Amino acid sequence: MSEKTMLPSRLIFCVMFISMFLLVLSSLFLLQFSSHSLLPRSVLELILVNNASLYFMPNLKREQIVFPRYSSQDSNFQSQKPRESDCQAFNSSQKTSSAGHKMNVASDLTQAPLRVFMYDLPPEFHFGLLGWKGSANQTWPEVDNPKHIPHYPGGLNLQHSMEYWLTLDLLSSNNAKIVQPHTAIRVQDSSQADVIYVPFFSSLSYNRHSKLRGDEKVSIDKMLQDRLILFLIGRKEWKRSGGKDHLIVAHHPNSLLDARRKLGSAMLVLADFGRYPVELANIKKDIIAPYRHLVRTIPRDKSASYAERTTLLYFQGAIYRKDGGAIRQELYYLLKDEKDVHFAFGSIGGNGINQASQGMALSKFCLNIAGDTPSSNRLFDAIVSHCVPVIISDEIELPFEDVLDYSEFSLFVRASDAIKKGFLLNFLHSIKPKEWTKMWERLKEITHHFEYQYPSQPGDAVNMIWLQVARKISLMQFNLHRKNRYQRSQLHGKTN
Numbered sequence: 001m002s003e004k005t006m007l008p009s010r011l012i013f014c015v016m017f018i019s020m021f022l023l024v025l026s027s028l029f030l031l032q033f034s035s036h037s038l039l040p041r042s043v044l045e046l047i048l049v050n051n052a053s054l055y056f057m058p059n060l061k062r063e064q065i066v067f068p069r070y071s072s073q074d075s076n077f078q079s080q081k082p083r084e085s086d087c088q089a090f091n092s093s094q095k096t097s098s099a100g101h102k103m104n105v106a107s108d109l110t111q112a113p114l115r116v117f118m119y120d121l122p123p124e125f126h127f128g129l130l131g132w133k134g135s136a137n138q139t140w141p142e143v144d145n146p147k148h149i150p151h152y153p154g155g156l157n158l159q160h161s162m163e164y165w166l167t168l169d170l171l172s173s174n175n176a177k178i179v180q181p182h183t184a185i186r187v188q189d190s191s192q193a194d195v196i197y198v199p200f201f202s203s204l205s206y207n208r209h210s211k212l213r214g215d216e217k218v219s220i221d222k223m224l225q226d227r228l229i230l231f232l233i234g235r236k237e238w239k240r241s242g243g244k245d246h247l248i249v250a251h252h253p254n255s256l257l258d259a260r261r262k263l264g265s266a267m268l269v270l271a272d273f274g275r276y277p278v279e280l281a282n283i284k285k286d287i288i289a290p291y292r293h294l295v296r297t298i299p300r301d302k303s304a305s306y307a308e309r310t311t312l313l314y315f316q317g318a319i320y321r322k323d324g325g326a327i328r329q330e331l332y333y334l335l336k337d338e339k340d341v342h343f344a345f346g347s348i349g350g351n352g353i354n355q356a357s358q359g360m361a362l363s364k365f366c367l368n369i370a371g372d373t374p375s376s377n378r379l380f381d382a383i384v385s386h387c388v389p390v391i392i393s394d395e396i397e398l399p400f401e402d403v404l405d406y407s408e409f410s411l412f413v414r415a416s417d418a419i420k421k422g423f424l425l426n427f428l429h430s431i432k433p434k435e436w437t438k439m440w441e442r443l444k445e446i447t448h449h450f451e452y453q454y455p456s457q458p459g460d461a462v463n464m465i466w467l468q469v470a471r472k473i474s475l476m477q478f479n480l481h482r483k484n485r486y487q488r489s490q491l492h493g494k495t496n
Helices: 003-032 041-047 155-160 162-172 202-209 220-233 236-241 323-335 352-361 378-384 423-429 433-450 461-483 487-495
Strands: 083-086 104-107 114-118 184-187 195-198 246-249 267-270 311-317 341-345 363-369 388-392
Touching: 114 162, 114 461, 155 202, 162 184, 162 195, 162 202, 162 246, 162 267, 162 461, 202 220, 202 246, 220 236, 236 246, 267 461, 311 323, 311 352, 311 423, 323 341, 323 363, 323 423, 352 363, 352 378, 363 378, 378 388, 378 433, 388 433, 433 461
Parallel strands: 114 184, 114 195, 195 246, 246 267, 311 341, 311 363, 363 388
Antiparallel strands: 083 104
């Protein structure tokens, strides 16, 4: 080959080499100065936001992710040294313990997406209801050793235990002995908080102390509610926002019954809206939390397949209910003698929970029918049993529905259709094994979102609730900022 023909080839090679070098150099430059506007917003959000490690949830759209403010003046964080952490992305096809790609970024693990100020209410409002008695002037139990934490009572009490798990999570967020990522962290200065948490175990108070005993003129539950009202309305934090930035858990439908009208401006954590007027509780300001399931969780690798589940449809529970739950009785008479259907009365007494665990684990479909209120613990028992839920409750509100599509792992039937003779069974028989298996696989992927546990884990029910709170707070701030647009000009117009 002549020198004339080689010269262009060398020139082209040199140009390509220089171009590649400049491309690599520019990439490194952009990564080093990632806060620069040249870096796409989507990449910035994946790397780091306000020095906070972020935990992305399955099905969580980018516009739904909350990036709250952080102040360098927060004294709780100043003494903490930054260290390397992971920005974990959870893939919807993985279990809680499996994280997606990891990005090593300088981050302070003490910071979290949501900062929470918790009132130091006396123990009689929270762990004292569990029989816990600390030493003099001790408000909270030591939480670094799970064995020393007061146990929540079992049975039906347990299904409404949300405030217990949320309180423990906040207490552990400041404990150096408990190393775990936190979706919410407790701060000591209420002015630095995104939300104010009220640690009143209202469901437990109702379950255990709503009835008069002995010579009592007022129940302990009502007395605690009255005292709570006086405490809150006298606080500067409540006066500052009218309670709108407060978080109160009232999961049992009858909990906080006497105080709810005076405290209804707060963000409530509820099971449903069945016993609340719309002006007190609604989906715009409040949060629907899952019940704590009573049956045992089936491990993914132990979950029976379509062919191994010998019962087509399963229901065991109270049959004769009032209000919207009257449909249970109608369905009972329609289905009780049908082949491959288990529809029977049951309770948690005796061996009831074990029977339900075994029955759901070997059933293809599990009925979730409205009871006295639209929701029922049975839905969450079905989910952890990987039994495809059949939801017959027209007024039901579902936990985390802004990030979870329940139609991917549940079936919905209108009450008016369900009571038509033959409709329900014909519908279930129309679901082919391949379609059922797809829902079954999805159930196994999302089960961890409905687990309450201590210490909490990324993506579990505790963390999902905190993320819901963060999104509600973000929306509230958005509406407030829009309302303030013309505040100065309107004030100026009034003074002229």
